[in-house]
Every structure is written in structure tokens, then in C-alpha cells.
Amino acid sequence: MTTAISPRRSIMDISLYKGGDSTVAGQSNIVKLSSNENPFGPPDAAKDAVARAVHELHRYPSTDHASLRQAIAEVHGLDAARIICGVGSDEIIHFLCQAYIEEGGEVIHTEHGFAMYRISTLANGGTPVEVKERERVTDVDAILAACTDKTRLVFIANPNNPTGTMIGQAEITRLAEGIPPQAILVLDGAYAEYVDGFDAGAAMVEARENVVMTRTFSKIYGLGGLRVGWGYAPTAIIDVLNRVRGPFNLSSPALAAAEAAVRDVDFVARCRAENARCRDWMANALAELGIPSDTSTANFVLARFASEAEANACDDHLRSEGILVRRVAGYNLPNCLRITVGDESACRRTVHAIAQFKAGNV
Numbered sequence: 032m033t034t035a036i037s038p039r040r041s042i043m044d045i046s047l048y049k050g051g052d053s054t055v056a057g058q059s060n061i062v063k064l065s066s067n068e069n070p071f072g073p074p075d076a077a078k079d080a081v082a083r084a085v086h087e088l089h090r091y092p093s094t095d096h097a098s099l100r101q102a103i104a105e106v107h108g109l110d111a112a113r114i115i116c117g118v119g120s121d122e123i124i125h126f127l128c129q130a131y132i133e134e135g136g137e138v139i140h141t142e143h144g145f146a147m148y149r150i151s152t153l154a155n156g157g158t159p160v161e162v163k164e165r166e167r168v169t170d171v172d173a174i175l176a177a178c179t180d181k182t183r184l185v186f187i188a189n190p191n192n193p194t195g196t197m198i199g200q201a202e203i204t205r206l207a208e209g210i211p212p213q214a215i216l217v218l219d220g221a222y223a224e225y226v227d228g229f230d231a232g233a234a235m236v237e238a239r240e241n242v243v244m245t246r247t248f249s250k251i252y253g254l255g256g257l258r259v260g261w262g263y264a265p266t267a268i269i270d271v272l273n274r275v276r277g278p279f280n281l282s283s284p285a286l287a288a289a290e291a292a293v294r295d296v297d298f299v300a301r302c303r304a305e306n307a308r309c310r311d312w313m314a315n316a317l318a319e320l321g322i323p324s325d326t327s328t329a330n331f332v333l334a335r336f337a338s339e340a341e342a343n344a345c346d347d348h349l350r351s352e353g354i355l356v357r358r359v360a361g362y363n364l365p366n367c368l369r370i371t372v373g374d375e376s377a378c379r380r381t382v383h384a385i386a387q388f389k390a391g392n393v
């Protein structure tokens with residue numbers, strides 16, 4: 032039988048998301064620096080919360096996430112009514128695309144922007160519009176120039192992944208003020224906790240009607256395996272997003288772990304400090320080896336090599352040493368490797384292996 036079955040046209044334009052590798056054949060002592068995970072894992076309080084939650088697995092979880100939203104609101108000084116929780120911030124991105132992309136709608140992301148913006152746009156029938164950055168930094172003028180009467184969403188990660196760079200409050204404000212009236216500016220704050228004293232745009236969400244902030248428990252909170260993220264948005268947008276959110280999108284162990292984690296502010300402060308120390312050490316050590324990087328504000332360093340061939344050869348060597356980093360050719364950065372900041376010993380092992388590579392002793 033012949034059928035006429037076909038998916039929505041844009042779906043086949045999606046390239047499958049490729050996560051960071053976690054194994055190398057024949058290697059047991061792996062250092063995984065490929066997915067920007069917290070080398071210290073989750074806080075003990077989150078593990079204890081999961082252990083307690085297993086006794087109630089026969090119960091459906093909360094549908095309104097009131098307890099987690101309250102905890103987030105208290106810790107960050109926000110309004111719980113304007114918070115929405117999702118299966119990772121990926122799901123918040125997905126809700127936004129599902130709810131706001133009209134037929135023919137355009138979604139702006141930057142040339143080295145996070146892959147999920149494009150994937151979610153195409154999954155929802157939208158047209159991704161890729162905008163140039165200026166030397167690996169978000170270019171507000173280029174974004175504003177790319178806006179049209181079809182622009183529905185503008186996604187920027189601040190700090191950005193995989194560049195590690197960020198733009199300041201004045202630039203963000205100029206962006207929010209300059210986008211067309213039917214467009215929403217989405218500030219992805221996946222790495223916000225690594226920047227001391229940074230609100231990731233929360234105050235702008237409260238002051239305006241066209242800004243949404245997304246956050247995650249996958250990075251500094253060390254809970255990537257549980258899949259919890261959240262968004263902060265004007266009430267009208269929260270109301271829309273809740274209509275497309277599944278009633279039981281988050282499991283009870285995930286909710287319990289995230290609530291315990293967000294309240295552990297000492298854990299976050301310790302991880303932020305240790306990340307900054309190891310990141311700056313690693314970036315300086317790489318620079319001394321002739322491998323520059325932009326000043327990173329996140330938990331990774333984007334190491335720039337002389338060529339794509341050199342980046343790939345270095346990656347091959349690291350892999351042979353059991354060190355997994357991320358190739359970023361898919362982010363239009365073929366001559367770079369993104370290296371997550373590990374603990375001190377992982378950073379030393381990585382720099383040592385790269386020094387060997389540079390010395391030609393491989």
C-alpha cells in the first residue's frame with residue numbers, strides 16, 4: 032500500500048541533537064568535560080530528597096509545582112505566580128515555540144547560539160533566522176536589523192553557550208526595547224549562577240511585558256539527569272504557557288530534588304567560587320600554550336586553535352587519554368573545542384594532555 036503520510040515540512044530540517052560523549056572504547060578512567068555538568072555532582076540535600084521521594088512513587092506528582100515555585104521565589108526574591116517549571120529549560124523553550132510561533136513565524140537566534148532554539152522552532156513549524164555575532168559576542172544591532180513583522184521570538188543565552196561570553200544590562204535593555212511589538216525576548220540564563228550577583232534578567236521580566244527568562248537545574252545544581260528547569264515571565268505569558276504544559280510534566284523525585292537544591296545556597300556559592308578559580312587557571316594555562324579563549328563567564332572555556340585540523344587532532348589526542356571535550360563545528364566554530372571546567376585534577380590532567388599535544392609528544 033502507498034500512503035501519503037508525511038510530517039510537517041520543517042521537521043525534516045531538524046538535525047538530531049548530539050549530546051556530549053561519555054565513553055571512549057577501551058578507556059575506563061574517563062574525564063567527562065563535554066556537557067557542562069557540575070564536577071561535584073548534586074548537593075547532598077537533593078540526593079536525600081530523592082531518597083525520600085521514592086516512598087511515594089505510586090502517587091501522581093503535584094500539577095502546579097507550588098512548593099518548588101515558592102522555594103525558587105524565596106531564594107531569588109521573585110514572584111512565585113510568574114514562575115513555570117519544565118522538564119529542563121528545554122521544555123520551557125519548547126512551550127514558548129509551541130505557543131507563540133504562528134504559521135510563517137520567524138525565530139531569531141545567533142550564529143553560535145544554543146542548538147535547541149533552532150530545533151524547537153522547526154519542530155513547531157517556524158523559520159529559524161540565524162544572526163551573526165561580533166567576534167563571538169551577541170550583536171544587538173545585528174539582531175534588531177534581522178527583526179521583521181514575522182519575528183515571534185528572539186533567543187539569546189547570556190552567558191552564551193558555547194562561547195562563554197555575555198552582554199551587559201544596557202545592551203539587553205536596548206534589545207528588549209527595539210524588538211517589534213509581536214516579539215518576545217527570551218533570556219536563557221542556564222549559566223547565570225556562575226556570574227556573581229547576576230539576576231539573569233529577572234528584574235526586566237518584572238518591568239516589561241516582552242521579556243522571558245529561562246533557568247535550569249542541569250548546570251550548577253548538578254541535576255541534569257533529573258530534567259528540571261524553569262521560566263520567569265509576565266503573568267499573561269505564564270497563563271499561555273500553562274495551557275500547553277502537561278499537568279504532570281515533572282516527576283515527584285525531580286520536584287523534591289530541585290526544591291532541596293535551590294535552597295542550598297551555600298552549595299551554589301562554593302561551586303561558583305571553585306568554578307571561577309579552576310576556569311581562570313585553565314584559561315591562563317591554555318593561553319600560555321598558545322591557545323587563546325574569550326573571557327568566559329560560565330563553566331566552560333572555548334579554546335581556539337589555529338585551524339579545524341588542529342582542533343580535531345587535539346580532540347583525538349584528548350580522547351586517547353580518556354578526556355572528553357566538545358567539538359563545536361555544529362555551532363559554526365570548527366577551529367574550537369569547548370572544555371567544561373572540571374575539578375582541579377581534571378583541569379590539570381586536561382592542560383597536561385594539551386601541552387603534550389602542543390609539544391608534539393603524542
Ligand SMILES: *Cc1c(COP(=O)(O)O)cnc(C)c1O
Nearest residue numbers: 119120121145192221247249260
Ligand atoms: C545546558 C543548557 C540549557 C539547559 O538545558 P536543560 O534542558 O535545562 O538541561 C539551556 N540553555 C543553554 C544555552 C544550555 O547550554
